[in-house]
Amino acid sequence: MKTLVIISHPEMMESGSQQYLLSSIPEGKDITIHHLESVYPDFKLDVEMEQALLKEHERIIFQFPFYWYSAPALLKKWQDEVLTDGFAYGKRGKALTGKEFGLVMSIGVKEEEYQPGGREGFSIDELTKPFQAMALKTGMVFLKTLPIFQFSYLTEEQKMNLLIRYQQYLTREKEDSLKAREKWFIQELKSTDTSKLNDGDQFVLNQAIEFIEENRDTIDELKIVLDQME
Amino acid sequence: MKTLVIISHPEMMESGSQQYLLSSIPEGKDITIHHLESVYPDFKLDVEMEQALLKEHERIIFQFPFYWYSAPALLKKWQDEVLTDGFAYGKRGKALTGKEFGLVMSIGVKEEEYQPGGREGFSIDELTKPFQAMALKTGMVFLKTLPIFQFSYLTEEQKMNLLIRYQQYLTREKEDSLKAREKWFIQELKSTDTSKLNDGDQFVLNQAIEFIEENRDTIDELKIVLDQME
Known part of the structure; x- marks a missing residue:
């Protein structure tokens, strides 16, 4: 199984969690890392290249910091321009059908705040509905989300644990x-x-x-x- | 009451619904129209100017086509860069508290598809949770959304009706x-x-x-x- 990790992060070099995850990517596995802000600093996307990348992989991961309960702007632009009618949806748009789709999100606030009465008021499940709907529309199988709450407060043991979960998320068969x-x-x-x-x-x-x-x-x-x- | 309509639409001149809504904006009322793609074709936002604009208005409207169950990329960039800690949220971030916030969204698919079993699978209420959470976080009062389903199929009477609802949405006091x-x-x-x-x-x-x-x-x-x- 080939996995495509599409990362969107405007300041990835300064992000502890992103650097940690990147450093743990297993070598020799079929994993492609694709950081949008590095490839497209001017926000001008190569749609054909992106669509070709998608076709080559069976599992598609969006990895990003949870900004305003969603992805950074460049990933949104990617969605709007790459996932076209006739490619990702619509009558002849079957390019993504049957692929797996998952979210790896770093989140600055404690998990318990994501519920009614909490500071954020809504659950991660609720807030990611637009991505769930995207998977539905494009015929992709939505994987359980891997949220990373407050990475900088994690103990070494918790980080090791995260690392294993992350590696499994990228490489383990779904069952x-x-x-x-x-x-x-x-x-x-x-x-x-x-x-x-x-x-x-x-x-x-x-x-x-x-x-x-x-x-x-x-x-x-x-x-x-x-x-x-x- | 002063209303700020922040429009995000990459191709506004070609959009029938946007042109129709724009043409109906009542003159002489305290309404500011602010089309992001016109002001920032290069995606480089003037954060200070945007924050000043927000402060001057009591009702903030996001008006956009519903792309992949959310707003176009430039509006997301606007959220990520303009709504800063210390301005829109956080200990001293009270600039938006008490203002009203609403969504005017043009949607290409029939209303009935936005439910379980429908082609889109989720309701508009569910899909706009990230915006509801944004209102909560910034202390704004969330207004009922004004969704415009399949504008081009509306009859003349339905369009007139929409026009009244839209004008009320921008100008009528909340009660x-x-x-x-x-x-x-x-x-x-x-x-x-x-x-x-x-x-x-x-x-x-x-x-x-x-x-x-x-x-x-x-x-x-x-x-x-x-x-x-x-």
Whole structure:
């Protein structure tokens, strides 16, 4: 699966969260990072190039700071100019149908403020309806949003956690089951460069892989038995 | 009451609905029309000027075509750059508090499609939550939205109706009571140039004004009686 991360951020170099996320992009995976403000500082978009990019990828991510409950202006311009009738919607506009679409949003305010009575008054679910509607119109499958609340207040452990969730968001197949998560972890563990680990740690790692795989086998066997009993 | 109409439309000269609305703006009223794409063709905003404009008006209207369930990009840029911390929100950001805020949106799709099961899937209420949240954050009173569905399909009568609703939207005091509507109609009738009417029509007009005013007096008297009876 190829993933296109369309980033819109007017000051990306100064953004701690964006830099952190960028630095964690796994190499060698099918991930394209596309920062609009770098490519189009004058706000003049190359629509053909953008449409070609979209066609090449199966998962499309909008990654941006949540400005006034939406995306920065250049991403809005991108939507208005790239997602044309006949390409993204309308009778012959099927270019995006079946692709996956998700939002990675950095948010400066605490999560609990996004509800009635909170300072922001509305939930993230409510505020992202325009993007949900866009996915619907273009025939894309809307993924669960990955909101990043107050990145600068996160502990190191929370940041590590975020990093794993982010990497999974970009690369893990959609099926959000235990099986899909297991599969992702095994892949990651197996591709870990163990040459720098000491023998003890290498052993632990291999044991972990075996343990997860054995668990899966046991679960699968139990399911077969259950199916036969019905 | 002074009203600021901030229009964002990349192709306003070609827009039938925008031209129709513009042509109907009553003269001599305290209405400022401000078309962003005309003033800022290069997308470079004069933030100080924009903030000064906002301060001078009590009612702020965003008027735009509903592109991808939101405003065109330049209006988003305006939000991101003009509505700063310390001006529009935050501890000393009270410049907009108490003002009224409304949306006039031209929409290319039928009203009935904006619901679950419809082609657009979400209601206008849902899709405008980001603007409602903006009003909340800046302390502005959110007015009922004036959506204009499929302008080009409207009959002449529907267009006239729209015109009245639009003029009221820009100029009528908020109190959405019979009294407020009466007041607005009397004002409009009284300011009508009757010199071109024949005597019979002039008479009818004056009778209409008297009739509405008398009705109001009767209602007010009845209310006083009722209050005394309690």
